[in-house]
Amino acid sequence: MMTYIMAAFPSVSKSNKSPLFCQRDRSKSGPLVKAVFLILSLLLCPALSAQENSVFAEAEEAFLNNQPEKTAALLGPLVDGGSTRREVYLYQGIALQQLGRYTEAAAVFSRGVERTLPPHDKLYFNLGNNYFLLNQNADAERAYGRAIQENLSFAPAYLNRANTRMRMEQYPQAMDDYRAYLLRAPNSPQKQNIEDIIGRIDDYLKAEEARRVAEEERKAAEEARQRALMEGVLQSFQNLTNDTSNLQAESEGIQEVESFFDIVD
Numbered sequence: 001m002m003t004y005i006m007a008a009f010p011s012v013s014k015s016n017k018s019p020l021f022c023q024r025d026r027s028k029s030g031p032l033v034k035a036v037f038l039i040l041s042l043l044l045c046p047a048l049s050a051q052e053n054s055v056f057a058e059a060e061e062a063f064l065n066n067q068p069e070k071t072a073a074l075l076g077p078l079v080d081g082g083s084t085r086r087e088v089y090l091y092q093g094i095a096l097q098q099l100g101r102y103t104e105a106a107a108v109f110s111r112g113v114e115r116t117l118p119p120h121d122k123l124y125f126n127l128g129n130n131y132f133l134l135n136q137n138a139d140a141e142r143a144y145g146r147a148i149q150e151n152l153s154f155a156p157a158y159l160n161r162a163n164t165r166m167r168m169e170q171y172p173q174a175m176d177d178y179r180a181y182l183l184r185a186p187n188s189p190q191k192q193n194i195e196d197i198i199g200r201i202d203d204y205l206k207a208e209e210a211r212r213v214a215e216e217e218r219k220a221a222e223e224a225r226q227r228a229l230m231e232g233v234l235q236s237f238q239n240l241t242n243d244t245s246n247l248q249a250e251s252e253g254i255q256e257v258e259s260f261f262d263i264v265d
Contacts, residue, residue: 059091075095086123094126118150119151120146121148121150121157125144125154127143128140141164155188158178158181162175171204
């Protein structure tokens with residue numbers, strides 16, 4: 001039930017003034033510094049050359065025509081050049097994902113988050129998809145969570161985080177996410193299937209709770225039985241001790257009588 005964001009973006013004309021090749025090592029900069037740098041780069045970096053603009057337009061066309069090999073080949077230099085355009089990383093990452101190069105795709109989406117201005121919800125979402133495909137479930141869950149933080153109405157992120165949490169056996173949290181998804185996508189074609197899953201999770205959780213309660217009751221009854229058994233043992237021991245004390249007292253009394261009636265030769 002994995003959902004992917006493959007949305008098209010507006011085509012780029014040669015008059016577009018957004019820079020693609022503003023470079024700087026920002027790996028050690030804080031979020032505020034990165035944001036300031038990105039804003040300044042958009043204002044101060046030279047405009048796209050006609051050739052660079054043409055490369056991006058060609059890559060975008062290849063992407064929209066489902067040509068991942070061509071898309072990846074065209075956009076690779078733009079990513080390596082430190083592009084600050086969000087679509088470069090989205091297209092490149094999705095193209096690599098289509099080619100089964102999930103680790104590379106995840107790295108591209110991560111770079112996009114670092115190098116571009118918000119919103120990053122689609123970058124985080126697709127990052128989560130590739131972590132999911134790599135079976136890195138905890139990373140996938142975090143990435144989907146970041147997508148949701150940036151866009152609370154982003155329904156597919158709830159759905160894919162629910163799928164991830166199912167894989168992680170976090171069933172109550174998965175059920176919450178499925179419900180959140182349906183709340184935001186009430187006309188989803190998967191509605192019936194998701195409602196069925198929610199019902200099955202609910203039944204499972206109720207059964208687990210019933211088993212837990214029954215097990216606790218069984219343990220409590222067993223503990224009570226053991227306590228009663230031990231109390232019986234202790235009482236028997238106490239009775240035996242009392243009987244021994246009485247017998248010893250009687251023996252001492254007999255010795256005194258014998259001493260009193262000593263036979264004199």
